[in-house]
Amino acid sequence: MEMKNIYVPEVADLIKVEKMTELETFFEVKLPGGRDLGHEPGQFVQVSVFGVGEAPISVSSTPLKKGSFEMVVRRVGNVTNAMHRLKAGDKLGIRGPFGHGFNMDEFAGKDILVIAGGIGLVPLRSLINTVIAESERKKYGRLIILYGAKTKEEFLFRDELGMWTERDDIEYMVTVDRKTPGWEGRVGVITTLIPDVKLDLKNTLAVICGPPVMYKFVILSLRSKGLKDNQIYVSLERKMKCGVGKCGHCQINNIYVCQEGPVFNYARIEDLKEAI
Numbered sequence: 509m510e511m512k513n514i515y516v517p518e519v520a521d522l523i524k525v526e527k528m529t530e531l532e533t534f535f536e537v538k539l540p541g542g543r544d545l546g547h548e549p550g551q552f553v554q555v556s557v558f559g560v561g562e563a564p565i566s567v568s569s570t571p572l573k574k575g576s577f578e579m580v581v582r583r584v585g586n587v588t589n590a591m592h593r594l595k596a597g598d599k600l601g602i603r604g605p606f607g608h609g610f611n612m613d614e615f616a617g618k619d620i621l622v623i624a625g626g627i628g629l630v631p632l633r634s635l636i637n638t639v640i641a642e643s644e645r646k647k648y649g650r651l652i653i654l655y656g657a658k659t660k661e662e663f664l665f666r667d668e669l670g671m672w673t674e675r676d677d678i679e680y681m682v683t684v685d686r687k688t689p690g691w692e693g694r695v696g697v698i699t700t701l702i703p704d705v706k707l708d709l710k711n712t713l714a715v716i717c718g719p720p721v722m723y724k725f726v727i728l729s730l731r732s733k734g735l736k737d738n739q740i741y742v743s744l745e746r747k748m749k750c751g752v753g754k755c756g757h758c759q760i761n762n763i764y765v766c767q768e769g770p771v772f773n774y775a776r777i778e779d780l781k782e783a784i
Contacts, residue, residue, distance in 0.1 A: 517556045517601025523576060525596050529662055531582050532627065533592050537600060538576045545577040549634035550609025550743055550771040554751040555579070555591070556601025563587040564751050566631035566743075566770075567605065570638040580630045580664060606751045609771050610635050610715065610741065618713045619649040621705065623726055625656050625698050625718025629664050631743055631770075632717050645677060652679040652705060656698030656718075659684050660691045681705075698722065702729040709734045717743040727774065738775040745770035 524536035539545065545553070547567050556562045563585070569578035583592045594600070609631075620639060624632045639648050653672060657663055672680040681701045683694040694700070698718070714735060716726050723742060730740055744765050750757065758765035760780050 514603060514606075517554070517562075517603050520600050520602045522594055522596055522598045522600060525594060528580060528664055531584075531662075532580050532664060533583070535579045535581060535591070535594075535600075536576050537579065537602065539602065542575045544574055545571075545605055547571055547577070547605035547634075548609040549612065549638050550631050551605040551607050552631075552745055552751070552770065553577075553579075553602050553604035554606065555581075555587070556603075557587055557590040557594070558599070558601060560590040561587045562601070562603075564606075564745065566634075566745055568630045568633045570634055570641065572638060572641050572644070580627070582627050603751065606767075607745075607765075607770050608768060612638060615639070615713055616647050617649060617711075619652070619708055619711050621652045621654070621707065621712055621714040621730075623654045623698060623702075623714060623716045623718070625722045626658065626662060627664070628717035628719070628722075628743070629655060630717075631745065632715060633665060633668070635715065640675070640678065649711060650679060650708075651677065653681070654698055654701045654705070655680070655682045656701070657684055659686050659688045660693075661688060679705075697725070699725050699729045702726070702733065705733070707733055707735070713739050713741065715741045715743070717745075736775075737778050738773060740774040742772055742774050742777075743770050744772065 518540055521538045523538050526534040528534050552564050552566045554562050555565045565579045565581055567577055568580050581588050581591050583589050622632050622636060638644060639651055672678045683696050683698060683701055684691060685697060687695045714730055753764040753767040
């Protein structure tokens with residue numbers, strides 16, 4: 509069997525591009541021959557815009573989706589700005605998937621508490637849509653989703669948020685940091701949702717992804733509820749650059765986030781001050 513060269517991008521087709529917010533755009537990508545990406549929830553790919561550069565981007569679609577995969581990209585630098593100028597029919601370079609995501613076998617039979625802040629929903633959507641798939645749902649216990657954004661205008665996947673509200677097998681709570689016209693829901697940072705959640709402490713795993721400032725306070729809140737550090741998983745994809753452990757950009761002591769993460773059990777990294 510021919511080994512795949514992880515340093516060489518595959519030329520992939522953009523089959524859908526859709527603006528989601530002022531800063532975020534949705535991309536659906538088809539690999540050559542319609543081959544599945546073969547990722548696990550929480551993994552990422554390296555995306556090349558030819559002539560501009562490359563950036564690590566989280567995969568937002570479930571591995572159960574066949575023939576294409578999805579990403580949501582925030583416009584923050586040269587590569588992502590160039591991506592936002594692309595349209596359906598254009599080409600991208602794709603390397604990956606890379607890193608370690610969520611091992612779904614570890615979540616089987618467990619209640620799952622998902623805590624997503626802002627664009628942190630993107631990699632966690634892959635986990636959520638795997639859990640709620642008709643073929644998979646019975647493998648897991650309760651699914652509790654806490655989602656927060658600065659304002660309602662920054663909500664991602666709005667159709668799916670509405671669906672979560674309607675499903676009786678999802679417990680969904682949402683808040684915004686700042687009220688804007690038309691918002692009648694909760695106002696406050698995401699940690700204000702946690703006291704209202706009733707947990708089976710022996711059978712719950714929590715997963716967290718969001719802006720850096722959020723992690724410390726969410727973890728403290730979960731500890732106050734009685735969750736142990738080994739019941740908490742965090743995604744640290746924000747620190748990555750090359751994807752293959754060569755540039756050192758994501759190194760934390762002896763750990764390379766792109767190789768050993770971006771998903772970590774918190775008990776493993778709680779003593780690494782730079783991690784959170």
